[in-house]
Amino acid sequence: MSTLKANGASPMSNDETAGDPTNVQRPEAGHSNIPIPPVAPNYVDITDVFAKEAQKIRPGELAMLETFELVNAINALEIMDLKMDTGLLDMLSRDKEFDTTANRAAKQVLWVMDELFAMEMSWHTGGALSQTVFTCLYIEQALKNFNGCISSAHFGDDESHEPMSSDADLESVFVHVVLRAFVLGIIKTCDLSRRRLQCNEIMEDEDIVTQTYSLDLMQFVPVSKICSGLTDAINKMKRLKTESSRQHVHDQEKADLLGCIDGFIVRLELRILMIKALDAADDAPEKQIELLAGIGDLIRRLASTISLAESLPVAFSIAIQGRLECGMPPRPKVEMSFGDAITTLERLINGTRDVLRIHDYGSLGDITGYFEEFAMRRPTELPYVRCQLFRRSFVHRKIFGKFPMRDAVIADITDLCCPSPALFAIDESHPCRQALDLFLTRAEVCFENLFSIMCHNRARLRQRLCGAIMDWDSLQVDSEHLESSVEMLEFSPLLPTVQKSSEEGIRALPLSSWVYFRKLQIMIWIIFMGFELDIYRLEEWPLMLWYGDYILGVMDSHVARIETILEITATMQQASTTYSTTSRKSKKNNGAKSISATPASGALPPSQESIMRTRMWLAGLRSQIGVYKELCHGYMCFMAAMVLAGCVRSFTASPVDPSRKKYTTPELLYKLRLKPFSTIGVPEIPSFETYQRLTDLRDWQIDSLLDNAQITVNSARNMTDVWSKLKPEQQINAKLVQESSAKMRRSLTRSCVGTNVAISVLRQMKLQPRSFGEENNLKISVLHDNFHPFFPVLSVSTRK
Amino acid sequence: MSTSTSNSLLDPELDGGGISQYISVPFIVTTTDGRQFHGPLIGTDREQNIILGDATEKLPIGFKSRRNEGFRYVGMIVVPGKYILRIDADRRALQSNSLNRRRHPQISTPDVL
Numbered sequence: 024m025s026t027l028k029a030n031g032a033s034p035m036s037n038d039e040t041a042g043d044p045t046n047v048q049r050p051e052a053g054h055s056n057i058p059i060p061p062v063a064p065n066y067v068d069i070t071d072v073f074a075k076e077a078q079k080i081r082p083g084e085l086a087m088l089e090t091f092e093l094v095n096a097i098n099a100l101e102i103m104d105l106k107m108d109t110g111l112l113d114m115l116s117r118d119k120e121f122d123t124t125a126n127r128a129a130k131q132v133l134w135v136m137d138e139l140f141a142m143e144m145s146w147h148t149g150g151a152l153s154q155t156v157f158t159c160l161y162i163e164q165a166l167k168n169f170n171g172c173i174s175s176a177h178f179g180d181d182e183s184h185e186p187m188s189s190d191a192d193l194e195s196v197f198v199h200v201v202l203r204a205f206v207l208g209i210i211k212t213c214d215l216s217r218r219r220l221q222c223n224e225i226m227e228d229e230d231i232v233t234q235t236y237s238l239d240l241m242q243f244v245p246v247s248k249i250c251s252g253l254t255d256a257i258n259k260m261k262r263l264k265t266e267s268s269r270q271h272v273h274d275q276e277k278a279d280l281l282g283c284i285d286g287f288i289v290r291l292e293l294r295i296l297m298i299k300a301l302d303a304a305d306d307a308p309e310k311q312i313e314l315l316a317g318i319g320d321l322i323r324r325l326a327s328t329i330s331l332a333e334s335l336p337v338a339f340s341i342a343i344q345g346r347l348e349c350g351m352p353p354r355p356k357v358e359m360s361f362g363d364a365i366t367t368l369e370r371l372i373n374g375t376r377d378v379l380r381i382h383d384y385g386s387l388g389d390i391t392g393y394f395e396e397f398a399m400r401r402p403t404e405l406p407y408v409r410c411q412l413f414r415r416s417f418v419h420r421k422i423f424g425k426f427p428m429r430d431a432v433i434a435d436i437t438d439l440c441c442p443s444p445a446l447f448a449i450d451e452s453h454p455c456r457q458a459l460d461l462f463l464t465r466a467e468v469c470f471e472n473l474f475s476i477m478c479h480n481r482a483r484l485r486q487r488l489c490g491a492i493m494d495w496d497s498l499q500v501d502s503e504h505l506e507s508s509v510e511m512l513e514f515s516p517l518l519p520t521v522q523k524s525s526e527e528g529i530r531a532l533p534l535s536s537w538v539y540f541r542k543l544q545i546m547i548w549i550i551f552m553g554f555e556l557d558i559y560r561l562e563e564w565p566l567m568l569w570y571g572d573y574i575l576g577v578m579d580s581h582v583a584r585i586e587t588i589l590e591i592t593a594t595m596q597q598a599s600t601t602y603s604t605t606s607r608k609s610k611k612n613n614g615a616k617s618i619s620a621t622p623a624s625g626a627l628p629p630s631q632e633s634i635m636r637t638r639m640w641l642a643g644l645r646s647q648i649g650v651y652k653e654l655c656h657g658y659m660c661f662m663a664a665m666v667l668a669g670c671v672r673s674f675t676a677s678p679v680d681p682s683r684k685k686y687t688t689p690e691l692l693y694k695l696r697l698k699p700f701s702t703i704g705v706p707e708i709p710s711f712e713t714y715q716r717l718t719d720l721r722d723w724q725i726d727s728l729l730d731n732a733q734i735t736v737n738s739a740r741n742m743t744d745v746w747s748k749l750k751p752e753q754q755i756n757a758k759l760v761q762e763s764s765a766k767m768r769r770s771l772t773r774s775c776v777g778t779n780v781a782i783s784v785l786r787q788m789k790l791q792p793r794s795f796g797e798e799n800n801l802k803i804s805v806l807h808d809n810f811h812p813f814f815p816v817l818s819v820s821t822r823k
Numbered sequence: 824m825s826t827s828t829s830n831s832l833l834d835p836e837l838d839g840g841g842i843s844q845y846i847s848v849p850f851i852v853t854t855t856d857g858r859q860f861h862g863p864l865i866g867t868d869r870e871q872n873i874i875l876g877d878a879t880e881k882l883p884i885g886f887k888s889r890r891n892e893g894f895r896y897v898g899m900i901v902v903p904g905k906y907i908l909r910i911d912a913d914r915r916a917l918q919s920n921s922l923n924r925r926r927h928p929q930i931s932t933p934d935v936l
Contacts, residue, residue, distance in 0.1 A: 059909070060859055060884050060893075062851050066911040069845075073871070073910050076842045080869040086842040087866030087874070099874060099899040102854060103906045110880050110897070114856055237896075350898025 100352060107352040113345025121337050123164040123178040124186045126194035129283035130333035132202050135161065136290050137332055138339060139209050141364035142357075146213070147405055148367060150357030151232035153347055156213055158339045158356050161206050163346070166238050173248050176207055176241070196259065201287050204256040207241070208294035211249045214240035215301035220410050226483055230406040236347035246302045250295050257291045260284050279331055286328030293321040300375075304411065308379040315376050322365060322372075329361055367405070374408030381416060385758045387426060387434040390416065391474075396760040398477035398484060399767070401812060409478040417474070428467040435470070439540055441589055441629040441637050442533035446514045455510040462498075462505050462534065469494050473541075485552045488545050489699040495542040496703045502535040518591045531588045536581070539705075543578040547651075549699055550574060551813035561803065562672040563696055565662045569718060570697065570708075572655040577706045579648045586641050593634045646746040650771065653739035654778075654814055660732035661782055661817070663718075664725045668785075669793035670801050670819070675715050725790060732782050740775035743768060770811040777806065777816035785819050842867065844920045849913040850875060854906045857883030862900070864912075871904035 080086055101107040105115075127135075139162070142155040156162060161178055169176040178199065179186050186199050217233050217240065241249075264284045267277065300314035341356050359367070378397075384390050397404070397412060404412075418424035422431055433447050449456045472494070476487040506515055515530045550571040553559050559567050665671045675689050690711045694701065697708050747768045757764055788801075800822045807815045845864050852860045852873055862878030878900045882893050 059853055059857055060881055062859075062911045065914050066851055067914045067917075068909065069912045070907075070910045073842075073845065073912075076845070077867060077869055077871045080842060080867075082869055085866055085868050086846065088846050088876075091865050091874075095899065096874065096901070099901045100897060102858075102860065102900050102902045103856070110858060110882075110895070111856070114858070114882075346895065348896045350896065 098350070100350065105353070109345040109347075109349065109351070109353050111345070112353050113342050116340060116342035116345075119337075121160045121340070123161055124180065125198070126192065127198050127202075127335065128194060128333065129197050129280055129287075130331055131335040132197040133283050133286050133290075133328070134332035134334050135159070135202060135338050136205050136287075137329065137361050137364075139206070140290070140368075141359045141361055142339075143209055143213065144364040144367040144371075145357040145359040147216070147231065147371065147407060148359070149231055151354065152213070152235060153344050153349060153351075154341070154354050154357045156209065157236075157238075157343055157347065158341055159206075160338055160340060160343070161202060162210065163343050165203070165206050165210070166240075169239065169241065171239075171243070173207070173241070173244050173252070176210075177203060193263070196263075197287075200259055201256045201291070204252040205291060205294060207249050208253055208291070208298060210241050211244070211246065212294070212297050212301055214242055215246075215298065215304070216407055218242075219301070219304055219414065220406060226479065229483060230409075230480055234349075236349050238347070246298055250298060253291050253295045253298075257288055257295075260287050260291070264288075282328060282331045286325075286331060289321060289324050289328060293318065293325065296321065304414070308382045312376055312379055315372050318372050319369075322369065325365070371405055371407060374404045375411055378408060378412045378415060380759055381412070382423070383759065386438075387422065387431045388438045389758045390422060391431070391435060392757055393759040394474050394477045396763050396767075398481075399812065400763075403480050413475065413478045417471070420471070428471050429463055432463060432466045432470050435541075436533055436537040437629075437633070438637060438640070440531065440533035440536050440585060441592070441634050442531065443514050443629060446533065453510070455505070455508060458505050458508070459511075462501055465498055465501060466538070469498055469541075473545075481552065482556055485549060485556060485558075488549050488552075492542060492545050492549070492699065493702055495538060495545060496705075499535060499538045499542060500704070502538045503532075506530075506532045506535055518588060518595070529584075529588060529591070531592070536585055539581060540578075540585075542703075543574060543581060546574050546700065546703075547571070547578065551651075554815055555807070555812040557805065559696075561805075562674045563692075564671075565659055565666065565718060566674050566693065566696060566714070568655045568659045568662065569714065572652055572659070573709065574706065575648050575652045575655065579645060579652070582641055582645055582648065586638060586645075589634050589638050589641070592629065593631065593638075596631060596634075643746065643749050646742060646749070650739050650742045650746060651813070653735050653742060654771075654775065657732045657736035657739060657775075657778060658814070659718075660728045660735065661778065661785070663720055663723065664728040664732065664785060665803070665817075665819075666795075667720055667723065667725050667728065667792050668790035669795045670790075670803060672795040673720075675718070725792060726786070729782055729786050733779060736775050736778050736782065740772060740779075743771050743775065747772075767811065770809065771814065773809055774811045774814040774816055777810055778814075781817050781819055788819075788821075844917060845912060848916040848920060851911040852902050852907055853909040853911075854902060855908050856906075860897070860900060860902060861894075865899070871907060873902045873904070873907065873910075875900050875902065 100109075103111055105111060139156065139159055142150075142159065146152055146155040164178045165176045168179060168181065177186060186195070189195055217235070220231055220233050264281060267281055267284070270277075296314055296318045300311055300318060303311045303314060339356065341353060344351075344353055381390060381393050384393070394412075394416075403409075416422060421427055436442060446459075449459060469491070472491055476484055476491060479487060505511055512530075515532050518528050518531065550567060553567060554564075662671065666673045674692070693711045693714065700708055747765070802820050802822045804818045804820075805815050806818050810816050846866070847863050850860075850862060850864045850873070852875065854860070859881040860875055860878045861881070862875030865874040865876045867873050876899050878897050880895045880897045
């Protein structure tokens with residue numbers, strides 16, 4: 024054993040080394056306070072030699088490994104600094120050790136159980152286990168003793184000394200039977216959740232931290248054993264309750280004890296149900312739904328027992344971070360109140376139950392619709408729920424383990440464009456079969472990626488969409504190339520158009536139409552999610568509203584084109600039916616001729632029913648686009664009025680401070696803001712000069728802009744009302760999302776109303792044109808709650 | 824373990840390597856509170872502030888052991904010179920470094936900023 028002196032845990036003060044910064048003081052040798060662990064025999068003491076060699080380094084210089092860069096040192100922990108050194112934190116807390124074997128009163132045990140539950144919910148909302156569940160010293164002790172056998176997971180000082188509890192000593196029963204069973208239950212629920220959460224749709228550190236710091240969360244202990252321990256504890260409490268009730272002593276203490284026992288029973292039952300529900304994550308949906316419904320009932324019974332708990336904060340400590348395999352500095356405990364924990368659990372239960380509805384799909388398109396609605400929810404669903412949606416829906420890269428992704432792609436193309444059924448039934452020997460297969464394979468990847476993206480949190484979703492859009496653009500090029508080949512033309516024949524002046528007809532081109540549609544949809548999401556996530560500065564709002572309006576216009580034209588094609592196809596089909604009927608009649612009449620359209624050679628037409636269904640859906644879609652466009656116009660006029668009034672800086676004006684001119688220009692800002700779309704071939708980004716020309720405010724007055732804003736916003740509101748009255752059959756792929764779609768439309772109406780109010784407020788202020796930067800006492804805030812996520816409302820008020 | 828004052832590193836054959844001979848050598852740095860940090864030396868300066876990479880921490884004797892017999896992974900750490908009580912180096916790695924220098928004198932020495 025080394026005899027060198029150690030100073031204990033306290034770091035030396037700066038004063039002691041103030042005299043000579045290069046002379047590192049060392050305590051005198053020969054006087055031991057804390058025994059130093061021995062070193063391996065192959066190690067040699069180089070303390071003095073090293074000190075001598077270090078003196079040769081010039082001040083300010085560093086001797087280091089060639090490949091080491093200073094950026095690597097950013098994450099390095101500084102030892103003996105309380106803000107960085109978890110080990111020091113652990114050492115300092117050692118004299119305040121909490122005795123996990125000690126008996127505790129029922130109220131204190133109740134509090135520990137509630138706090139642990141709150142910590143578990145904190146973990147689900149983003150806190151690391153080291154800041155939540157693992158801060159409980161009972162959890163730490165149980166995991167430290169655990170050697171693979173459940174009986175070893177107790178609160179004793181070491182694994183061989185299990186504390187015994189006696190029925191005569193109630194407090195020992197509360198700790199070593201009830202609390203122990205509950206602690207093991209918490210560990211198991213964390214393990215089951217964690218296994219589910221390990222999927223690519225959840226961003227580690229952004230959404231949830233699944234690191235366990237090399238601790239085994241009893242992964243191989245069967246659920247039945249944990250539940251059996253919980254059941255034993257429940258039975259013991261029930262017996263105790265019966266015995267206590269028989270005693271004819273009625274006082275507050277007795278009443279509290281009985282209340283605590285009831286509290287224990289509810290919490291233990293809840294824990295059993297949670298374990299079973301999490302364990303049934305891959306089982307039949309009905310089973311999980313039943314278990315989740317049971318949890319809802321128990322939550323209600325839980326509320327009545329909260330007030331009995333008595334706090335025992337010493338049972339939790341962040342000093343345990345110094346005992347974990349963790350290269351992070353100390354982080355504070357993530358607190359959550361019991362009420363918030365209950366709310367989080369309800370979110371978890373309701374979200375998981377909702378996800379199971381996806382099994383009620385009518386068509387594959389319903390699943391697509393459900394994912395799109397799921398991605399739009401606010402607040403974003405918990406990471407577990409998002410993981411559950413993806414893992415339930417995609418098993419071995421097939422939808423519900425049954426339908427290949429290709430089926431979903433074909434269903435989506437068919438829903439939108441109603442191509443000839445023969446398109447996807449091309450014979451192997453056909454010259455373009457291989458090219459079509461290749462296209463569909465690429466489309467599967469892009470489409471599946473879209474589902475995966477929709478399970479992310481909103482900010483990450485937008486970022487991933489910016490990446491995905493390039494894949495869809497590339498897919499569009501492939502699809503156009505494919506459909507322009509001679510062999511594919513038979514599936515996309517030239518259809519006669521109404522305009523007689525045009526000699527050329529119009530081709531359906533279903534594949535590229537579908538890809539373009541999805542690409543435009545992604546672009547619209549990217550643009551408008553920027554408003555939802557507060558990405559744009561106020562001065563950028565006019566630009567993004569203008570660009571959003573432009574893309575909506577492109578989408579509207581595209582959808583109108585598809586509608587036209589379907590209309591022509593439907594007319595031709597009807598004419599062709601008439602021809603068949605007439606031709607039979609004419610054969611009977613011997614020679615009467617009739618006019619008919621020539622059916623497409625080699626291609627069967629789609630059914631009338633599918634065409635009608637799609638046309639109804641496209642009509643609803645165009646209504647939605649119309650509403651969005653009107654709102655964009657209204658917002659643009661409103662923003663323009665605020666720019667003229669000097670409330671918001673003009674995007675196209677030069678920077679206010681002339682000295683910053685060389686660093687940025689409006690054109691550069693324009694390009695930077697539209698950067699996600701710069702690599703896309705079609706639609707091309709309009710030039711900055713075009714934008715400037717179209718948004719020139721020189722001939723406008725504030726009042727006329729506000730009038731325009733009001734008119735267009737009112738028009739948007741009316742269109743929303745009409746759109747809301749669409750029948751369910753007019754909404755394709757909406758079987759699972761009727762209620763949420765209706766809710767979204769109501770929020771759109773509220774955005775219209777809110778904006779109208781803001782316009783009225785601005786009008787009443789009777790503002791005069793002025794430059795931005797001149798003093799005004801106006802305050803502009805962006806309100807998101809209760810409004811449509813894509814159209815938050817600007818609130819203008821006077822600064823007090 | 825005895826506090827060895829004999830130092831084979833002062834062996835004339837091995838001496839003259841300077842601070843560079845210690846870079847990448849496994850170290851055990853004992854701090855003033857009795858903890859030990861095991862890891863290869865990444866860098867140091869005149870004040871003997873030591874950077875260890877992939878370090879593990881060991882508690883002093885007498886403290887209740889942690890799960891893995893007292894060892895805990897801490898990653899890259901900086902140990903300020905004023906808190907260092909003792910430094911031990913892996914003898915074999917040191918000798919290997921020295922021999923390599925003698926065999927390949929043109930091998931570049933670690934950077935000194």
